[in-house]
Amino acid sequence: MPDGATPVLDVQSLKTIFRTRAGDVHAVNDVSFNLRPGELLGVVGESGSGKSVTMMSLIGLLPSPPAMVSGRGVMFDGQDLLKTDPESLRKIRGGKIGFIFQDPMTSLNPVFTVGFQIMEPLRTHMGLDKKAAKIRAKELLELVGIPDAARRLNDYPHQFSGGMRQRVMIAIALACDPKLLIADEPTTALDVTIQAQIIELMKELRAKLGMAVIWITHDLGVIAGIADRVMVMYGGQIVEHATVRELFTNPQHPYTRALLTTVPSVRKERARRLTVIEGQPPLMMAAPDSCPFMDRCTVAFDLCARMNPQRYPVNAGHNVACFRADPGIAAPAPQVAAHA
Amino acid sequence: MLDGPASRKPILQVRDLKMHFPIHTGLLRRRTGAVKAVDGVTFDVMEGETLGLVGESGCGKSTCGRAVLRLYDITEGSIRLDGEEIGQTSQNALRKLRPSMQMVFQDPQASLNPRMTVQAIIQEPLDEHTTLSRAEKQEKVLQLMDDVGLNRRFAGRYPHAFSGGQRQRIGIARALALNPKFIVCDEPIAALDVSIQAQVVNLLEDLQEKFGLTYLFISHDLSMVRHIATRVAVMYLGRIVELGPREALFRNPLHPYTKALLSAVPEPDPSLEGTVERIILKGDVPSPANPPKGCNFCTRCPQVMDICRTDDPVSREVAPGRQVACHLYDPSKLPAGMKPAVPEASEHQQGE
Numbered sequence: 001m002p003d004g005a006t007p008v009l010d011v012q013s014l015k016t017i018f019r020t021r022a023g024d025v026h027a028v029n030d031v032s033f034n035l036r037p038g039e040l041l042g043v044v045g046e047s048g049s050g051k052s053v054t055m056m057s058l059i060g061l062l063p064s065p066p067a068m069v070s071g072r073g074v075m076f077d078g079q080d081l082l083k084t085d086p087e088s089l090r091k092i093r094g095g096k097i098g099f100i101f102q103d104p105m106t107s108l109n110p111v112f113t114v115g116f117q118i119m120e121p122l123r124t125h126m127g128l129d130k131k132a133a134k135i136r137a138k139e140l141l142e143l144v145g146i147p148d149a150a151r152r153l154n155d156y157p158h159q160f161s162g163g164m165r166q167r168v169m170i171a172i173a174l175a176c177d178p179k180l181l182i183a184d185e186p187t188t189a190l191d192v193t194i195q196a197q198i199i200e201l202m203k204e205l206r207a208k209l210g211m212a213v214i215w216i217t218h219d220l221g222v223i224a225g226i227a228d229r230v231m232v233m234y235g236g237q238i239v240e241h242a243t244v245r246e247l248f249t250n251p252q253h254p255y256t257r258a259l260l261t262t263v264p265s266v267r268k269e270r271a272r273r274l275t276v277i278e279g280q281p282p283l284m285m286a287a288p289d290s291c292p293f294m295d296r297c298t299v300a301f302d303l304c305a306r307m308n309p310q311r312y313p314v315n316a317g318h319n320v321a322c323f324r325a326d327p328g329i330a331a332p333a334p335q336v337a338a339h340a
Numbered sequence: 341m342l343d344g345p346a347s348r349k350p351i352l353q354v355r356d357l358k359m360h361f362p363i364h365t366g367l368l369r370r371r372t373g374a375v376k377a378v379d380g381v382t383f384d385v386m387e388g389e390t391l392g393l394v395g396e397s398g399c400g401k402s403t404c405g406r407a408v409l410r411l412y413d414i415t416e417g418s419i420r421l422d423g424e425e426i427g428q429t430s431q432n433a434l435r436k437l438r439p440s441m442q443m444v445f446q447d448p449q450a451s452l453n454p455r456m457t458v459q460a461i462i463q464e465p466l467d468e469h470t471t472l473s474r475a476e477k478q479e480k481v482l483q484l485m486d487d488v489g490l491n492r493r494f495a496g497r498y499p500h501a502f503s504g505g506q507r508q509r510i511g512i513a514r515a516l517a518l519n520p521k522f523i524v525c526d527e528p529i530a531a532l533d534v535s536i537q538a539q540v541v542n543l544l545e546d547l548q549e550k551f552g553l554t555y556l557f558i559s560h561d562l563s564m565v566r567h568i569a570t571r572v573a574v575m576y577l578g579r580i581v582e583l584g585p586r587e588a589l590f591r592n593p594l595h596p597y598t599k600a601l602l603s604a605v606p607e608p609d610p611s612l613e614g615t616v617e618r619i620i621l622k623g624d625v626p627s628p629a630n631p632p633k634g635c636n637f638c639t640r641c642p643q644v645m646d647i648c649r650t651d652d653p654v655s656r657e658v659a660p661g662r663q664v665a666c667h668l669y670d671p672s673k674l675p676a677g678m679k680p681a682v683p684e685a686s687e688h689q690q691g692e
Contacts, residue, residue: 046533161624191396191560193621196604200620218534221606224613248610262538264567266590266605267612274542274567277535280503 235292392569
């Protein structure tokens with residue numbers, strides 16, 4: 001992928017605030033990133049880190065109120081999605097942008113056949129007639145590896161297993177040949193052997209169809225096996241952004257480092273004791289004026305409490321939101337030894 | 341394994357445990373079949389160890405954990421807790437035994453009564469089973485809160501005021517209230533975020549050391565099981581397919597299902613990622629109401645033989661402490677000319 005290629009998606013300073021009775025929740029704070037054609041961008045973070053809300057904000061899936069989405073721009077395919085009217089956005093969703101959700105049971109409609117649900121986007125977005133849509137639906141089911149596709153079109157979601165349902169979801173998301181596929185924890189609800197099947201399928205489909213993919217997950221192992229680039233999110237912000245190899249071999253943010261050591265490996269001798277990230281994630285009830293990870297960080301110093309760090313470059317394509325990465329700031333030596 | 345669990349005495353002995361749930365259909369609700377959630381499971385849990393019970397959803401691991409505590413009336417089999425047979429004991433008689441066997445549940449949100457304070461939740465087992473005075477109970481509750489790392493000042497609060505990890509600590513304190521010997525932990529960390537999981541696992545290990553607890557640790561998270569378990573049992577469709585000491589089992593899995601299961605776990609370390617040989621299983625787990633003939637795994641096994649489709653393999657000890665239920669390791673079941681797969685000489689597990 002040449003660096004000069006026009007990005008499929010270019011997000012600038014995205015902010016999402018939820019107005020609730022208990023006060024404003026700053027769920028997404030100044031998030032900027034882009035995605036090149038054919039690239040797979042992994043988004044990692046724990047629950048509440050803002051990874052799903054970011055993606056839903058982009059494509060107008062959040063009801064407003066309570067959500068308030070703002071930003072300098074979300075450029076997709078030559079238009080700014082933040083300025084697009086709801087009707088045109090609806091045409092883009094399911095058309096040029098496909099979506100796969102976490103739980104295939106709740107995201108498929110139980111009272112319609114799987115065939116009907118795959119044909120729906122084909123007919124509304126691509127204007128195919130019933131016959132053509134049916135042929136295409138069968139092709140799609142074959143593409144995602146469902147045996148006996150023609151017959152299974154007439155089955156209802158409950159007649160499929162969890163893994164097969166997720167394949168159906170993928171078929172629906174791919175129906176209109178999307179330029180961008182957003183997969184929100186697509187394998188989290190699945191068992192590990194079924195997860196391996198779906199990851200294998202996604203790799204094949206990407207090689208075959210060449211769409212750009214955003215893959216949201218909390219599982220670093222999944223990301224390591226599939227992504228080109230990774231963003232780590234914490235407290236509604238991107239705290240680190242790097243190529244997958246760089247992130248795992250040279251993590252810079254204290255949160256990324258801690259995350260990598262807190263998860264034991266199934267292939268390594270057990271550590272005597274697990275590394276713990278003490279404390280709880282932030283509540284995000286105010287716009288951040290300090291580093292969101294400060295309270296749990298083992299190497300924080302006075303500046304971290306006064307300002308929210310910008311992202312400093314570490315390497316080509318690798319940047320990190322931590323004052324310790326800024327060569328211009330003389331950070332005091334860490335009091336506790338950093339995660340060895 | 342030199343001075344490991346082998347020299348200790350078993351606290352729990354389970355023999356051929358079956359837990360079948362009837363299926364009733366038709367107008368007359370006749371019994372037409374059974375979901376064989378647990379179908380003939382045999383294992384021991386040694387005093388002071390952690391036995392990890394792993395498998396995918398629907399394999400019967402949670403049912404097994406609940407059946408062992410007699411939360412169900414079991415279909416068949418024998419359960420001995422500390423030498424005492426409890427398999428057929430009436431629920432009434434079991435009440436006296438409950439203090440020695442406790443459970444930590446998966447979802448701390450659902451297993452704590454939202455209308456009870458933390459004090460009342462942790463105190464409930466004391467009310468039920470002891471004759472302590474009010475002041476003694478109060479003191480015991482505060483002591484338990486210290487043990488699990490909860491701030492004493494929060495004793496009057498309700499569960500909703502706590503985060504997921506803290507709620508799980510409340511559940512653990514409640515399980516500890518009666519000084520049990522044996523605790524079943526049913527997916528205790530599955531509902532928690534990764535950064536909180538490590539906190540709870542470390543706490544469970546500390547408590548085990550401090551109070552000499554024995555755990556049956558049920559989980560689908562193989563990496564965590566490799567961390568916490570002394571020995572590991574792998575379940576598939578109601579059966580234990582393999583059982584062995586932790587390091588031996590993870591380093592050199594024997595059963596084709598264990599091999600596939602371990603290879604499917606995503607690897608976060610890029611230096612290891614290249615060395616992983618993925619075995620991608622075809623298809624889905626069959627229904628436990630209608631398991632296949634022969635070996636339960638024969639529909640998905642990459643190394644399936646003719647005999648697997650007709651004969652049910654029995655669990656055999658193929659190396660010290662290592663049991664596997666697979667025809668590949670049974671010389672009498674292999675076709676002529678084929679040698680049984682011999683496990684590598686089992687390495688001694690590192691002492692703790």
